């Protein structure tokens with residue numbers, strides 16, 4: 001069973017398709033990072049998943065329940081914070097959670113359970129108006145955890161936080177799949193963040209899901225090295241003539257893309273070719289592939305489609 005499964009999910013505004021035939025495959029018990037530039041359709045997709053918008057086509061299953069046919073049951077599996085945390089400043093953290101607890105008709109003990117998860121048992125006695133933004137976000141997360149949902153949808157959870165707040169939120173999110181026995185679906189435009197916290201990632205562009213895979217698979221594949229050389233254009237041209245994947249990044253730097261597992265051998269070969277042709281190579285620095293590379297390779301190319309069959 002998947003935490004989120006969509007088929008042909010489509011949403012149009014005034015004839016313009018902003019979510020286009022999206023097939024999300026989000027496994028259970030993981031952190032899934034949902035990436036894409038502004039306007040790519042992430043928020044619209046999340047609103048569709050939460051039943052806040054009606055799709056023009058396609059289906060949504062949340063933790064095995066079809067959203068159209070078993071709406072209550074499906075949404076009962078989901079906790080979310082989609083807009084930035086809205087709390088009653090004049091109430092304590094505890095009382096804020098208590099209002100939601102009563103609405104959901106949950107036992108009192110639920111509040112202590114969720115406060116424990118977000119590490120705010122003591123702070124919950126203070127009024128929410130005195131909290132830092134990081135604490136407000138954690139309290140909002142605690143509220144989303146009320147009722148023990150198996151799926152959490154978080155929209156830009158570190159937005160506006162300082163470095164300490166970002167770190168605390170990241171650690172918290174990383175530990176959540178284990179603690180809730182479920183999945184955390186996080187939208188973000190911070191590639192570095194998703195690389196640190198997510199096991200799976202999906203990338204949207206112009207309403208389409210153009211990448212979806214395990215993060216370790218996305219980061220695998222070709223590795224690159226940066227070679228510092230006296231004449232990068234000519235050096236890169238020579239390497240390309242010898243069937244190597246090389247490009248001049250600037251006057252003095254060649255980027256050499258190596259096949260999986262062949263980094264050392266291909267780098268040594270490129271170095272020998274250049275030196276034998278009287279180029280001066282002064283540094284060779286391997287560069288581990290990052291999600292930023294995947295993002296740029298994918299989102300800047302009009303034709304690429306990294307989707308793997310599910």
Ligand SMILES: Nc1ncnc2c1ncn2[C@@H]1O[C@H](COP(=O)(O)OP(=O)(O)OP(=O)(O)O)[C@@H](O)[C@H]1O
Nearest residue numbers: 013018036037038039040041042043044045189204
């Ligand atoms: N209510 C609406 N009416 C018309 N167009 C809309 C509406 N909501 C969103 N859009 C358009 O749909 C597209 C996708 O927007 P969406 O907010 O889903 O993108 P996003 O990936 O979440 O971007 P951001 O990171 O900026 O929030 C955008 O072009 C946006 O202008």
